[in-house]
Amino acid sequence: MSVLVFGGAGYIGSHTVYELLDNGYDVVVADNLSTGHIEAVPERAKFYNGDIRDKKFVDGIFKKEKIDCVIHFAAYSLVGESMSSPLKYYNNNLYGTMNLLENMVENGVKNIVFSSTAATYGEPERIPIYEEDRTCPTNTYGETKLSMEKMMKWTEQAHGIKYVALRYFNACGAHVSGVIGEDHSPETHLIPIILQVPNGKRPYVSIFGDDYDTPDGTCIRDYIHVTDLARAHILAMEYMAKGGQSDVFNLGNGVGFSVKEIVEASERATGFKIPVKIEKRRAGDPAKLVASSQKAKNVLKWKPEFTNIEEIIKTAWLWHSTHPNGYK
DSSP: OEEEEETTTSHHHHHHHHHHHHTTOEEEEEEOOSSSOGGGSOTTSEEEEOOTTOHHHHHHHHHHSOOSEEEEOOOOOOHHHHHHOHHHHIIIIIIHHHHHHHHHHHHTOOEEEEEEEGGGTBSOSSSSBOTTSOOBOSSHHHHHHHHHHHHHHHHHHHHOOEEEEEEEOEEEOOOTTSSSOOOOSSOOOHHHHHHTTTTTSOSOEEEEOSOSSSTTSSOEEEEEEHHHHHHHHHHHHHHHHTTOOOEEEEESOSOEEEHHHHHHHHHHHHSOOOOEEEEOOOTTOOSEEOBOOHHHHHHTOOOOSOOOHHHHHHHHHHHHHHOTTTTO
16 A cells, blocks of 8 residues: 655654554655655655646656645744744645645545644633534634645545544654654754753743743643554544544644743653743643543554653653654
């Protein structure tokens, strides 16, 4: 079975490529390397450098390779940037997805697994968050991802392309080998930002608000290891191959950790003291975001293997301590 991974040089994409290869799949990676890293793509995978919005490029891959399923990671994902440059996000995320789906229709490829996000929910109405809960994004990024899901729904109705959208919460950690990991510029994720302190890249960690309605006053989030996310994409692909219907699944650990708890776990994982500085709240930060992943467990038979937050951070630290400048 041959799988096309669009955005396979990125953080979650590259971890999924490794898992696919380890499970015996033939893997084709396509990425324009605007945010991804060629160093993250293993030599065992066939690589095409190009843009998801380029119809001729995408069609060329389907013509050259016999693709059975697509896994789609090729979207911009910075919330702040999405608010200051919304049209950039509509152009890449929506137009790129439209182009990919058009090429799938024309080339008879019927299954796609899509990297969606918890940002589709916006401010949660209840905790934990379930798939049937209201979707009301509070930023352009979440809005484009929700629109991509809806595009797939209507494309299925018209052309029979099945899809699974995976809405994940806070991806974190790195491959247990330490060979690949998280390298964003700018870095916006909490754990790699924290780990910049023991790496000598920043003097302290800013905590934005300690007066939320949570046990220690700091925001609570659901952290899920990147390899557990990667495995979920494979299970979703196999589910469709066996005749499973199009659907949406949350992916999280179902357990929330506060910002202060993540800092403390990072101190234990690294053996370094990590100073913090309390700053003002950021606009739009919900106090608590935790997923119910029961549906994915029941339907996809998915079960996170990394459930200890300190162990998750240790995998991240193995990568960051040996690659203090990322892939450079």
